Amino acid sequence: MAEAPKTAEPTGPRRSESETRELREALTERLEELEAERETHIADMAAAQRERLADSAGDDQVDAGSKTVEHEQELTVVRSITDRINQMHRALERLEVGDYGICEKCGKPIPAARLAVFPSATLCVDCKQLEESR
Incomplete structure (x- = not known):
């Protein structure tokens, strides 16, 4: 079966x-x-x-x-x-x-304060900082 x-x-x-x-x-x-x-x-x-x-008649470059x-x-x-x-x-x-609310990189919860400011966040603060430092 x-x-x-x-x-x-x-x-x-x-x-x-x-x-x-x-x-x-x-x-x-x-x-x-x-x-x-x-x-x-x-x-x-x-x-x-x-x-x-x-209004483009007579326009110069x-x-x-x-x-x-x-x-x-x-x-x-x-x-x-x-x-x-x-x-x-x-x-x-x-x-x-x-x-x-779960980080796509590390799997840890994204802090509620971050989600309140940026509701579509997919990365926690640490992973986002790491990504931006590259």
Whole structure:
């Protein structure tokens, strides 16, 4: 007889259902804020691009270069927000499997103070410092 596949046991701290629900709500709320922020930036960026195109008659190389730099800065902001959105999705996935709040490198709990400031943290302070020193 074939053995039933084993489900992975959560490795993170045991949380009550209400703690997990509160965390999920907080992470989801932050995710929604980031998504709204990204949409606002995208809309602003589109409006600025339309304005730059309409106002480009007679531009010299410096004007064109300035507009390109502005556009690149706007894209950088949107990419940064998108990265944070992806991190929040990852945090929600980790919460569902029970790994939220556990360092991905050393397996130790990530301090609650760090998670309060950076809810999508995947590394404890020590491992993050090690990573940044490289």
